[in-house]
Amino acid sequence: MRQVAFVCPRCQRGLAETEDGMRCSVDTLVFRKTNGIPDFVLPERRPLIDRFLEAYRVIRECESWICSDRDAYERLPEADRTDPNRSVWRLRTRSFRLLLEDLQRRYTAKPLRILDAGAGNAWLSLQLSRLGHEPVAVDISTDIGDGLGAPIALYGDAIPFPLIRAEFDFLPFPAKSFDIVVFNASLHYAAHPEATVSDVHKLLRDGGSLYVIDSPEFASRDDGNAMISQLSADFVSKYSVRLPPYGRGFLLSSMSETVNDRYTVTRQNTSFGFRFRLGQTITRFRHGRPSASIPFLVLTKPQPEQRRTSM
Numbered sequence: 001m002r003q004v005a006f007v008c009p010r011c012q013r014g015l016a017e018t019e020d021g022m023r024c025s026v027d028t029l030v031f032r033k034t035n036g037i038p039d040f041v042l043p044e045r046r047p048l049i050d051r052f053l054e055a056y057r058v059i060r061e062c063e064s065w066i067c068s069d070r071d072a073y074e075r076l077p078e079a080d081r082t083d084p085n086r087s088v089w090r091l092r093t094r095s096f097r098l099l100l101e102d103l104q105r106r107y108t109a110k111p112l113r114i115l116d117a118g119a120g121n122a123w124l125s126l127q128l129s130r131l132g133h134e135p136v137a138v139d140i141s142t143d144i145g146d147g148l149g150a151p152i153a154l155y156g157d158a159i160p161f162p163l164i165r166a167e168f169d170f171l172p173f174p175a176k177s178f179d180i181v182v183f184n185a186s187l188h189y190a191a192h193p194e195a196t197v198s199d200v201h202k203l204l205r206d207g208g209s210l211y212v213i214d215s216p217e218f219a220s221r222d223d224g225n226a227m228i229s230q231l232s233a234d235f236v237s238k239y240s241v242r243l244p245p246y247g248r249g250f251l252l253s254s255m256s257e258t259v260n261d262r263y264t265v266t267r268q269n270t271s272f273g274f275r276f277r278l279g280q281t282i283t284r285f286r287h288g289r290p291s292a293s294i295p296f297l298v299l300t301k302p303q304p305e306q307r308r309t310s311m
């Protein structure tokens with residue numbers, strides 16, 4: 001497994017390896033391992049994250065996202081016929097295929113150093129490592145059913161990629177650590193997805209790409225907020241859980257323009273077939289607002305010579 005270098009997620013300076021954990025002498029912080037996973041969540045962010053994860057866990061359990069069967073885990077994103085989330089996994093399967101096709105088209109060299117940002121149970125990292133790449137799975141959740149604890153529960157120490165607890169906006173990696181960053185169904189959890197995407201730029205090598213996959217996107221902030229209100233009301237009525245505010249919950253289609261000084265953006269408007277379109281039509285009638293688009297976005301960091309010529 002590739003060794004990953006770390007920096008302090010707050011000041012971006014190097015860390016010293018000590019008996020206690022990794023120490024930042026500037027911020028006097030020590031980052032320790034919890035259940036075998038290095039934990040880079042900043043102390044001041046913990047109360048907010050804990051409150052969010054407590055509610056998120058209940059919802060994910062009620063929605064049957066917990067995967068504790070090794071064979072089923074290894075087949076993801078293909079799900080069994082009996083899986084209650086089969087329709088969502090069908091979307092993931094489709095977009096995973098798009099990701100592999102796009103990677104193959106743009107990058108011939110292997111292995112690619114890939115950051116799986118908001119990895120959940122890290123199924124994507126597992127599949128990418130099987131294909132010969134070098135993923136690093138990052139999430140705030142170390143849950144054993146649905147977060148980074150899942151591969152540990154299933155494989156013990158024999159996991160072929162690093163698992164790191166950290167937030168998107170406070171990542172503990174030096175500049176240019178990755179060829180590829182993937183936000184798979186996760187970027188919409190950021191408080192300001194545009195700022196997160198702008199900031200992640202520094203982690204990519206020149207010519208590297210950031211993929212934004214399976215996140216709901218709206219043209220209008222009001223429509224996105226209406227979707228979030230409906231979703232929150234559903235969680236209260238179905239599961240008696242109020243999800244505390246954490247991320248925005250959706251992307252804005254204007255994001256491509258906001259970040260085009262840093263990236264070359266390509267966009268594929270994915271259509272997931274008849275059932276998906278029917279769902280969109282139903283949403284429009286039932287809720288009186290457009291339903292979300294689920295674009296497949298590739299944001300490529302230009303090579304320095306491309307940047308100079310486009311200035």
Ligand SMILES: C[S@@+](CC[C@H](N)C(=O)[O-])C[C@H]1O[C@@H](n2cnc3c(N)ncnc32)[C@H](O)[C@@H]1O
Nearest residue numbers: 118119120139140141166167168184185186189
């Ligand atoms: C819908 S799940 C997607 C998981 C996985 N990528 C997949 O495709 O199945 C979103 C994940 O993003 C994680 N997440 C949300 N906000 C985050 C943040 N600010 N930093 C890191 N991870 C975050 C959640 O804990 C959750 O595991």
